[in-house]
Amino acid sequence: MDRQNPFHCQEEKAWCPGCGNHGLLEGIKEALDQLEKDPHEVVVCSGIGQAAKLPHYINANGFNGLHGRSIPPALGIKVANPDLTVIIHSGDGDSYGEGGNHLIHNIRRNPDITHFVHDNQIYGLTKGQASPTTRQGHVTGIQTEGVQLEPFNPIALAISLDCSFVARTFMGDKEHMVKIMKEAIQHKGYALVDIFQPCVVFNKINTFKWYKENTYKLDDDYDPTDKIAAFQKSQEYDDGIPIGVIYKKEKPSFLEGIEYLKDQPSLVKRDLNPDNAKSFMEGFF
Amino acid sequence: MDYNLLIGGSAGQGIDTLGTLLEKVLQRCSYSIFSNKDYMSRIRGGHNFIQIRFSTKPVYCHKSTLDFLVAFDEITVKEHQDRLTEDGIIFADEDLRERIGEAHRKVIYLPVKKGAKEVGNPKVFTTVFLGALIRIYDLDLKIGKKVLGKYFKDEILEVNHKAILQGYEINMDHFSIAKPEEQEQKILINANQGIALGAMAAGVSFYSAYPMTPSTSIMNFLASNQREAKIVVEQAEDEIAAINMAIGASYAGIRSMTGTSGGGFSLMTEALGLAGITETPLVVANVQRPGPATGFPTRTEQSDLSFILTASHGEIPRMITVIRNAEEAFYKTAKAFNLAEKYQVLVIILNDQYLADANQTINPYNFDKVAIERNLDNGEGYDVGEYKRYQFTEDGISPRIVPGMVKGQTVLSDSDEHDENGNITESAEVRVKMVEKRMSKLSMLEKEVEEPWYMGSEEPETLLVGWGSTYGVLKEAVETLNHEGVSVGALSFGDLYPLPRKAFNEKRKYAKKTINVEQNYTGQLAKLIRQETGISFDESILKFDGRQIDLEEVIARVKEVI
Numbered sequence: 001m002d003r004q005n006p007f008h009c010q011e012e013k014a015w016c017p018g019c020g021n022h023g024l025l026e027g028i029k030e031a032l033d034q035l036e037k038d039p040h041e042v043v044v045c046s047g048i049g050q051a052a053k054l055p056h057y058i059n060a061n062g063f064n065g066l067h068g069r070s071i072p073p074a075l076g077i078k079v080a081n082p083d084l085t086v087i088i089h090s091g092d093g094d095s096y097g098e099g100g101n102h103l104i105h106n107i108r109r110n111p112d113i114t115h116f117v118h119d120n121q122i123y124g125l126t127k128g129q130a131s132p133t134t135r136q137g138h139v140t141g142i143q144t145e146g147v148q149l150e151p152f153n154p155i156a157l158a159i160s161l162d163c164s165f166v167a168r169t170f171m172g173d174k175e176h177m178v179k180i181m182k183e184a185i186q187h188k189g190y191a192l193v194d195i196f197q198p199c200v201v202f203n204k205i206n207t208f209k210w211y212k213e214n215t216y217k218l219d220d221d222y223d224p225t226d227k228i229a230a231f232q233k234s235q236e237y238d239d240g241i242p243i244g245v246i247y248k249k250e251k252p253s254f255l256e257g258i259e260y261l262k263d264q265p266s267l268v269k270r271d272l273n274p275d276n277a278k279s280f281m282e283g284f285f
Numbered sequence: 286m287d288y289n290l291l292i293g294g295s296a297g298q299g300i301d302t303l304g305t306l307l308e309k310v311l312q313r314c315s316y317s318i319f320s321n322k323d324y325m326s327r328i329r330g331g332h333n334f335i336q337i338r339f340s341t342k343p344v345y346c347h348k349s350t351l352d353f354l355v356a357f358d359e360i361t362v363k364e365h366q367d368r369l370t371e372d373g374i375i376f377a378d379e380d381l382r383e384r385i386g387e388a389h390r391k392v393i394y395l396p397v398k399k400g401a402k403e404v405g406n407p408k409v410f411t412t413v414f415l416g417a418l419i420r421i422y423d424l425d426l427k428i429g430k431k432v433l434g435k436y437f438k439d440e441i442l443e444v445n446h447k448a449i450l451q452g453y454e455i456n457m458d459h460f461s462i463a464k465p466e467e468q469e470q471k472i473l474i475n476a477n478q479g480i481a482l483g484a485m486a487a488g489v490s491f492y493s494a495y496p497m498t499p500s501t502s503i504m505n506f507l508a509s510n511q512r513e514a515k516i517v518v519e520q521a522e523d524e525i526a527a528i529n530m531a532i533g534a535s536y537a538g539i540r541s542m543t544g545t546s547g548g549g550f551s552l553m554t555e556a557l558g559l560a561g562i563t564e565t566p567l568v569v570a571n572v573q574r575p576g577p578a579t580g581f582p583t584r585t586e587q588s589d590l591s592f593i594l595t596a597s598h599g600e601i602p603r604m605i606t607v608i609r610n611a612e613e614a615f616y617k618t619a620k621a622f623n624l625a626e627k628y629q630v631l632v633i634i635l636n637d638q639y640l641a642d643a644n645q646t647i648n649p650y651n652f653d654k655v656a657i658e659r660n661l662d663n664g665e666g667y668d669v670g671e672y673k674r675y676q677f678t679e680d681g682i683s684p685r686i687v688p689g690m691v692k693g694q695t696v697l698s699d700s701d702e703h704d705e706n707g708n709i710t711e712s713a714e715v716r717v718k719m720v721e722k723r724m725s726k727l728s729m730l731e732k733e734v735e736e737p738w739y740m741g742s743e744e745p746e747t748l749l750v751g752w753g754s755t756y757g758v759l760k761e762a763v764e765t766l767n768h769e770g771v772s773v774g775a776l777s778f779g780d781l782y783p784l785p786r787k788a789f790n791e792k793r794k795y796a797k798k799t800i801n802v803e804q805n806y807t808g809q810l811a812k813l814i815r816q817e818t819g820i821s822f823d824e825s826i827l828k829f830d831g832r833q834i835d836l837e838e839v840i841a842r843v844k845e846v847i
Contacts, residue, residue, distance in 0.1 A: 011708055014709070038692065039695050040688070040689055040690075040691060040692050040693065040694060040695055041689060043537075043688055043689070045533070048700070053709065055697065055699075056697070056699070056708050056709055059670070059695060060695055061688035061689065061695045061696050061697065062695070062696075062697040062698065062699070062707065063533060063536055063563075063697075063698050064697075064698065064699040064700060064701065064709075065529060065532070065533075065559060065563075065700055066529065066555055066556060066559050066700055069525065069526075069529045069556070069559075071526075072493075072521070072525070072526040072527075072528075072529030072530040072532075072533060073529050073530065073532055073533025073536065074533060075519075075526075075530050075533060076491065076493070076529070076530040076531060076532065076533025076534030076535070076536070076537065076541060077533045077534065077536060077537040077688075079491055079517050079519070079530075079534055079539075080490070080491065080533075080534045080537035080538055080539040080541075081537050081538065081539075081687075081688075081689050083689060084537070084688065084689045101522050101523060101525075101526070102522060102526055104522070105521075105522035105526070258517065260511075260512045260515055261515060261517075264515050267490040267491065267516070267517070267534075267539045268537060268538045268539050268687060268689075268690070270488075270490065270539075272487075272488030272540070272657045272659075273488075273657070274486040274487070274488075274619070274652045274653075274655035274656075274657065275652055276485075276488075276514070277482065277485035277486040277514070277652070278486075278652050279513075280482060280485055280510050280513075280514070281472060281482060281649060281650055284472035284473055284474045284478070285470055285472055285649075
């Protein structure tokens with residue numbers, strides 16, 4: 001290593017040995033370092049869950065909020081200061097279950113935020129219940145007869161809403177993951193990246209080996225701007241799950257879409273003065 | 286002299302338009318105005334009304350006795366005619382003659398619809414009505430025309446000018462109503478608009494909310510000015526998102542705010558705790574309406590206080606304050622931002638539908654009285670990585686730097702119990718210190734809260750105690766009762782929590798009887814006062830039918846219990 005990665009952090013990690021989160025953490029630190037970001041320029045937001053502890057293990061700004069609510073504070077942060085690189089690290093339960101409404105509407109809103117979902121297809125922190133991405137038939141302590149609900153398909157959902165960047169990767173392929181992470185961070189707009197990771201304690205079906213055997217990389221000639229093709233890719237599961245950038249749609253980000261903010265200093269850099277508001281009283285005379 | 290006029294009809298008929306125009310004309314003719322709205326949760330039909338009280342002296346509330354009734358339909362006559370004084374008058378279009386039939390008071394039929402047809406647009410009958418009323422009250426037609434110019438443009442303005450003249454020229458006598466003295470121009474504004482303008486003066490840069498009556502007009506006002514002010518008003522997907530967005534924006538260093546009504550506030554409660562434990566400054570407005578659940582969407586109540594005192598699980602410091610009139614709405618909101626940032630704390634501003642929809646003439650806001658005190662740390666003097674968001678300090682307030690603004694320093698906030706760095710902790714010792722650090726803000730806020738306003742006899746035999754929107758009615762009721770020789774005074778609370786106690790303790794010493802006056806069933810202020818002081822009230826005047834208590838009712842009910 002040529003230099004110490006500035007995103008390294010000494011905090012002791014409260015994750016199980018062998019947990020996929022470790023590799024994911026190393027990946028994001030590497031991606032940010034390769035992008036030559038400084039820790040103070042980055043904010044890592046999260047909700048609650050094992051994945052959501054990540055802001056504590058990286059040397060960057062962090063906002064570890066409420067369960068399911070990783071996205072709304074991230075949006076507020078980005079509006080306040082667009083110069084910040086705003087990243088979300090949260091799990092499948094937090095992002096797709098408790099926070100599903102925010103996911104839907106922020107895909108529509110398209111803020112320049114990168115959302116990494118640590119998808120291990122199970123609930124870890126609460127000890128092994130089904131998550132929205134757990135497959136049907138998977139038996140857990142709660143779903144004693146096997147999961148009955150249709151699995152949530154984040155890729156198909158995001159494509160259907162014309163999400164500006166939709167990707168999937170596997171933490172077991174670090175090179176692929178870091179490459180996707182960098183591309184997602186550099187993308188202007190909402191980037192949803194579903195990252196497969198094993199839960200070594202509670203998911204005995206979707207193991208490291210299972211992901212390795214059941215994922216394949218998209219061909220180089222795959223065209224992520226073709227919505228229909230992307231949707232078809234999103235439906236693949238049983239015969240191999242594609243990883244890579246599945247869908248891309250160029251469009252203005254949330255703040256770029258607010259025309260009157262163009263060429264204005266960011267909100268956080270404004271000087272506040274009560275007199276600026278005086279003219280808004282005129283209408284009441 | 287003091288007049289009370291009611292405009293009634295069904296939703297969509299134009300009572301709002303006539304009310305708005307007439308209020309503006311009266312305002313510009315130097316009358317003092319207090320108007321309030323009673324409307325149903327529907328866009329068309331039903332029975333809605335606006336009451337406009339106008340006077341040559343200041344007025345602070347609505348009252349029940351009417352002098353004039355402007356009826357857009359026969360239901361308005363049936364519903365309200367018995368509130369007219371003996372010589373009160375009903376104005377109605379001549380088309381309604383048959384449907385109104387025998388009325389209990391004098392009816393003056395006016396050819397307003399006919400007049401509108403004559404100028405070529407049946408829709409402008411409200412402006413014809415306005416012209417007729419200007420004539421009847423001997424107001425200045427030039428002012429009327431100017432007011433139209435404020436609301437209409439081009440051809441529409443032209444036809445409205447014809448319409449106002451058409452009404453003005455209807456042949457009839459005018460009444461001799463008292464003329465106000467020329468005075469410094471007032472503004473006509475409601476408390477929600479006052480809150481919004483106060484927030485803008487304080488530098489609010491981001492307002493995230495989900496539309497909910499009766500709080501929406503705060504968002505409407507900010508949104509209508511967002512382009513010019515270059516701020517961001519965002520309609521969130523739900524109230525949970527709204528408050529979490531505002532918290533994120535505040536963490537990142539800008540002044541942000543959210544507003545809602547009871548049901549939306551219920552959804553926000555978990556995030557109140559988030560603001561508390563992350564020590565993120567936050568201003569939240571809750572414009573009350575009758576609950577529970579959907580309740581009475583368009584009506585009024587003061588029934589969220591008990592809930593808001595402890596809303597959120599766990600324990601957090603908070604300040605709760607309530608708006609008493611449109612004037613203080615502005616200053617109070619601006620101050621709320623300063624207090625929120627000074628103590629890195631949650632400030633909840635309460636309002637209610639009554640004041641949200643009540644227009645009042647008040648002195649223009651003095652922007653020089655608004656100070657912006659951010660209490661941010663510029664981040665100088667720290668070694669690389671040394672900054673700790675939750676550093677223990679002598680005064681209990683940790684330095685707050687803005688993430689991204691200081692190279693070498695990062696800011697970590699956490700909803701888990703955390704150490705000085707913001708990292709998750711399980712330590713009993715750190716937990717105790719952190720809880721004490723956060724909760725010690727309550728004693729700091731105790732020094733900031735303002736005593737309630739007092740009106741009436743110096744040494745009152747009867748002490749009335751209310752909060753928020755009943756201020757105006759208590760003030761006028763006490764004046765009337767004092768005039769009749771009754772020894773009575775009233776305390777009107779603005780800051781509610783931490784509870785200021787000095788004025789209450791002082792005035793209750795004289796009182797043989799203490800009476801809480803509230804728009805709820807359980808006497809929520811009385812409960813709070815009992816909780817904080819151990820003192821119970823002797824009597825209660827409570828109202829929870831969704832309608833604001835009026836002057837006559839307060840006076841009558843006080844006389845009943847003393």
